[in-house]
Amino acid sequence: MVRRVALSKQTRIxxxxxxxxxxxLACFFAYNAFKTPASYEREVxxxxxxxxxxxxxxxxxxxxxxxxxxxxxxxxxxxxxITDYIYVTFKYAFNIDKPADxxxxxxxxxxxxxxxxSKSYFLNRTISDSKLSIGMPIxxxxxxxxxxxxxxxxxxxxxxxxxxxxxNIYTQAKTEYGEIDERFxxxxxxxxxxxxxxxxxxxxKVGSITRKEVFKREDVVNQRKFxxxxxxxxxxxxxxxxxxxxxxxxxxxxxxxxxRWIVNIEKTPSGDFLPVSxxxxxxxxxxxxxxxxxxxxxxxxxxxxxxxxEWKEHSE
Numbered sequence: 079m080v081r082r083v084a085l086s087k088q089t090r091i092x093x094x095x096x097x098x099x100x101x102x103l104a105c106f107f108a109y110n111a112f113k114t115p116a117s118y119e120r121e122v123x124x125x126x127x128x129x130x131x132x133x134x135x136x137x138x139x140x141x142x143x144x145x146x147x148x149x150x151x152x153x154x155x156x157x158x159x160i161t162d163y164i165y166v167t168f169k170y171a172f173n174i175d176k177p178a179d180x181x182x183x184x185x186x187x188x189x190x191x192x193x194x195x196s197k198s199y200f201l202n203r204t205i206s207d208s209k210l211s212i213g214m215p216i217x218x219x220x221x222x223x224x225x226x227x228x229x230x231x232x233x234x235x236x237x238x239x240x241x242x243x244x245x246n247i248y249t250q251a252k253t254e255y256g257e258i259d260e261r262f263x264x265x266x267x268x269x270x271x272x273x274x275x276x277x278x279x280x281x282x283k284v285g286s287i288t289r290k291e292v293f294k295r296e297d298v299v300n301q302r303k304f305x306x307x308x309x310x311x312x313x314x315x316x317x318x319x320x321x322x323x324x325x326x327x328x329x330x331x332x333x334x335x336x337x338r339w340i341v342n343i344e345k346t347p348s349g350d351f352l353p354v355s356x357x358x359x360x361x362x363x364x365x366x367x368x369x370x371x372x373x374x375x376x377x378x379x380x381x382x383x384x385x386x387x388e389w390k391e392h393s394e
Contacts, residue, residue, distance in 0.1 A: 101313060
């Protein structure tokens with residue numbers, strides 16, 4: 079039989095409270111750990127790509143007294159009357175950071191428009207791989223005459239007309255991560271009038287192929303393991319503490335309960351001393367023998383002829 083350690087009531091309650099508080103704290107950490115997902119989803123970029131376009135143009139001139147050159151560029155505006163034609167060079171590249179089989183198709187349209195109407199003209203179709211270059215002359219006078227003709231026919235005249243060169247690009251790229259299937263439409267805009275200006279837009283477009291991947295939260299997994307082990311150890315420690323200890327006050331209460339059967343003696347009895355492990359055992363002996371319990375200082379005895387059963391108050 080395991081002998082229980084006797085502690086003062088305050089000490090036993092205090093130690094049990096500490097163990098219980100630690101167990102509660104471990105349960106709190108475990109609750110947080112199991113409430114927090116052990117993994118998370120994140121979007122991972124597998125490859126990046128870019129559509130890149132550029133325009134170069136030269137305005138070719140009729141003989142005139144203003145310019146000594148036959149072709150000019152880089153001006154804020156140009157004079158329509160001395161313009162022969164505009165030569166536009168368009169370049170496109172599909173750049174990707176992973177190997178890919180690329181197919182590119184480009185349809186070029188000219189579109190004249192006002193705030194009331196618009197009309198399109200198909201100019202060119204080019205098929206290529208990841209890069210292409212298209213150069214063509216633009217007869218500005220043709221489109222201005224078209225505007226005049228249409229406005230005369232419909233009887234509606236606008237203050238401003240524009241010519242847009244639209245490059246409708248369809249790109250398909252096959253990669254080990256999936257297929258890219260996109261459209262891109264860079265545009266060159268030319269204002270129509272006695273003077274004209276040239277502007278461009280939508281010359282870049284970026285994209286990527288991504289996928290969602292699951293990542294483990296190692297800190298959460300470790301916290302779960304640690305809190306589980308802590309709960310198990312603290313639970314065992316608390317149960318073992320309660321089973322292996324007892325309050326001294328419990329013994330004192332038992333002594334007080336049986337004090338009318340206890341006889342105080344002046345001197346230590348003589349005989350063969352036989353220690354017993356607890357006050358309960360001494361009570362059993364006294365009951366079986368029909369003898370009183372004798373006490374001197376903090377030692378209790380049951381005397382049976384030459385045998386003296388002995389229990390010391392601080393032995394439990």
